[in-house]
Amino acid sequence: MNSPDTIPAEPAAIQSRTLMHGLILGGFCLGFGIVLAVTDRLTIADIGARALEDRQNSLSQVIPDSIHDNNPVTDTLVVKNARDKEITVYRARKEGRVTGVAYEIYGTGYAGEIKLMMGIAADGKLLGVRVLAHKETPGLGDKIEEKKGDWILRFTGLSLGDPPAERWKVKKDGGDFDQFAGATITPRGVMVAIRSGLDFFAANKAKLTGGS
Amino acid sequence: MANDYKTIVRDGLWDNNGVFSMLLGMCPAMAMTTSATNGFGMGLATAAVMAASSYLVAVFRNRITQEVRIPVYILIVAAMVTLVDLAMNAWMHELYKVLGLFIPLIVSNCLPLARLEAFAAKSPALPSLVDGLFMGIGFTIALTAIGAVREILGSGTLFADASLLLGPAFKTIELRILPADMGVLMMILPPGGFLVTGLLVVVKRLLDLRAGKEIQMGGAHSVA
Numbered sequence: 001m002n003s004p005d006t007i008p009a010e011p012a013a014i015q016s017r018t019l020m021h022g023l024i025l026g027g028f029c030l031g032f033g034i035v036l037a038v039t040d041r042l043t044i045a046d047i048g049a050r051a052l053e054d055r056q057n058s059l060s061q062v063i064p065d066s067i068h069d070n071n072p073v074t075d076t077l078v079v080k081n082a083r084d085k086e087i088t089v090y091r092a093r094k095e096g097r098v099t100g101v102a103y104e105i106y107g108t109g110y111a112g113e114i115k116l117m118m119g120i121a122a123d124g125k126l127l128g129v130r131v132l133a134h135k136e137t138p139g140l141g142d143k144i145e146e147k148k149g150d151w152i153l154r155f156t157g158l159s160l161g162d163p164p165a166e167r168w169k170v171k172k173d174g175g176d177f178d179q180f181a182g183a184t185i186t187p188r189g190v191m192v193a194i195r196s197g198l199d200f201f202a203a204n205k206a207k208l209t210g211g212s
Numbered sequence: 213m214a215n216d217y218k219t220i221v222r223d224g225l226w227d228n229n230g231v232f233s234m235l236l237g238m239c240p241a242m243a244m245t246t247s248a249t250n251g252f253g254m255g256l257a258t259a260a261v262m263a264a265s266s267y268l269v270a271v272f273r274n275r276i277t278q279e280v281r282i283p284v285y286i287l288i289v290a291a292m293v294t295l296v297d298l299a300m301n302a303w304m305h306e307l308y309k310v311l312g313l314f315i316p317l318i319v320s321n322c323l324p325l326a327r328l329e330a331f332a333a334k335s336p337a338l339p340s341l342v343d344g345l346f347m348g349i350g351f352t353i354a355l356t357a358i359g360a361v362r363e364i365l366g367s368g369t370l371f372a373d374a375s376l377l378l379g380p381a382f383k384t385i386e387l388r389i390l391p392a393d394m395g396v397l398m399m400i401l402p403p404g405g406f407l408v409t410g411l412l413v414v415v416k417r418l419l420d421l422r423a424g425k426e427i428q429m430g431g432a433h434s435v436a
Contacts, residue, residue, distance in 0.1 A: 021280045028272075028284050032291040039298050046302035054309075138246070139367075139397045 059090055059102055061146075062119025062128040067099040068092035079207060081200050089208055098209045100127055101201070107193030110185040111135040114144070118197045122209045124159040129194060134186075141186035151180065151187070160198040168195045217342055224346030230323045231354035231409070232416040237323035241355055242405030244314050247367070249374045251359030252352060253311050257300070259348025261292045262324045266344025268292075269332040276333075285328045286319070293318045307377050323351060354412075361408045364389045366399030 056073050063072055072090040081087050092100040102119040114134040119127035129152055131144050143149035154177070160168070169175025170187050179187045201208065228234060231241045237258070244254040265288045269276070276284050297315045300308040308315075318324070327347050332340040364370055368390030375383040398404050 021277055024275065024277060025280045025283055025287075028276075028287055032287060036291060036294055039295055043298045043302035047298070050301065050305045053305075137397075138400050139395065 058117045058130060058132055059119075061130045062102050062117050063090075063092045063100055064127065067094060067121070067127075069094050072102065077208070079200075079204050081196075082203065087200065091208070098122055101208050102127075103197070103200070104132065105129075105193040105197035105200075107189035107191075107196075109134055109136050109189040110141055110183070111137065114186070114189050114193065116190065116193055116197075118194065120197070120201050124161075124198075124201060124205070126155050126158050126194075126198075128153075129155050129190075131190075136186045137183070140180075140183045143180050143183070144186060144190055149180075151178070152190075155194060160202055165195075168198070216339065220339060220343050221346045224343065224348075224350040225353065226350070229350045229354060229416070230326075230347055231351060231358075232413050234323075234326070235413070236326055237321045237351060238409070240314065240317060240321055241351075241358060242402065242409055243317075244311075245355055245359035245362055245405060245408075246400045247363040247369075247373070248356050248360040248371050249377050250310065251355035251357075252374075253307055253377050254314055255348070255352025255355040257296055257311060257315055258318050258321065258324070258351055259345060260296055261289065261318050262327060262348040262351075263341055263345040264292045264295075265289045265324055266327055266332040266347075267337055267341040269328045270335055270337040270340030273333055273335075281329075281333065285325055289324050289328070290319050310373070310377065323347065357412060358405070358408050361412070362399045362404050365408075366395045366397065366404060368395045 052073060059072050070091075070093045072092045075091045075093065077089045077091060078086050079089055087103050090102045091098050092102070100119060100121045102117060105116050105118050107114045107116070112135045114136070115132045116129055117132055118129050121127050130146055131152065134142070134144065136142050136144065144152055146152055163176045167174075167176045169191055170177050170179040170184060172179055172184055173188065175191065177187065177191060224230075230236050231238070240254050240258065245251040265285075268288050269285060272284075293316060296318075297312075300315065301312065324344075327344060331343045335343070360370060363372065368388060370387040370389055371382075371385045374385050375381075396404075399408065
């Protein structure tokens with residue numbers, strides 16, 4: 001190893017050693033690859049079920065049980081929004097008629113994207129907004145979570161026009177909605193997301209609430 | 213041999229503690245310790261990975277050549293992490309929602325790799341399993357301690373959401389130490405991680421120093 005001139009002396013030995021290392025590494029890769037494939041098979045059904053439950057949970061927070069008799073998780077529609085992004089819309093129906101829809105909306109907060117779920121009734125009134133994921137500062141920006149404050153609940157029952165479109169902003173920007181002490185950017189991001197969600201509904205109302 | 217195991221356990225839990233003595237695994241030790249519960253959960257997941265990978269490396273130690281040992285170790289750790297990740301997602305979903313993002317980071321934690329190289333590569337299977345397990349438990353204790361201090365100072369609670377992780381029976385250990393809004397926000401932000409980890413390292417060293425001094429003054433220690 002330490003004197004270079006011994007290396008060319010035994011090319012065959014070196015080749016076979018390299019081959020041996022390759023085989024060892026390959027053997028371990030194959031073995032653990034099989035183990036992982038088997039585990040994946042074993043868990044795939046459960047993981048799928050959990051993901052569905054999660055979605056169901058977040059949907060049930062923004063679509064009240066009383067307005068539907070179907071399962072909104074499986075009654076979906078894909079619609080492109082103004083920025084050409086595909087939005088999955090979950091529909092709540094009662095006796096076949098669409099009574100409300102829910103979809104994910106996104107805003108930019110202080111520390112990255114804020115993901116929310118918004119429910120809106122067929123008449124355009126908000127059924128509810130909930131934060132699904134965010135990276136805002138604990139203790140300041142996280143008051144947008146339902147369990148940390150009731151700020152997010154104040155939107156329920158409002159619609160585009162009540163208040164008027166130009167007042168769907170935080171107070172600092174001349175709107176109707178409170179920001180909270182020490183955090184303006186987070187509520188502003190949420191407001192932008194809700195506003196875009198309302199606009200999306202207005203632009204696609206016929207498609208979202210029309211029949212099948 | 214029994215004595216040997218005692219040393220392994222002592223090393224893992226205190227003398228050679230991964231975080232407080234070797235200063236390894238600093239990334240999860242600071243990133244995941246915004247609460248005692250998070251630290252505990254992350255520690256347990258790491259302990260499971262460490263025990264399994266130490267055992268496997270020790271079993272295969274005579275088949276792994278010097279030249280390819282590092283890729284094989286990383287392969288084994290990565291495989292164990294993926295197993296834990298999939299199993300937790302499927303069967304411990306509540307815990308997974310809290311820790312899920314950080315499980316893959318166990319691969320980049322240098323503590324498992326350090327133990328494989330320093331211990332499991334040269335030791336029989338059973339002692340390696342014990343070493344991996346107790347190093348992992350020591351890691352869990354360290355993370356829980358850092359998390360507890362940060363949580364008490366930062367949010368005023370202790371073991372908040374523990375019932376989410378351990379089951380409804382543990383609702384009783386969720387404590388409120390300080391009134392809400394009394395917390396020092398910085399403690400749950402990244403700087404708090406550095407401050408608290410540093411201070412706890414100091415505390416551990418002081419305790420060691422004191423123990424060492426007492427032994428010397430008592431004249432009970434044998435010169436090695």
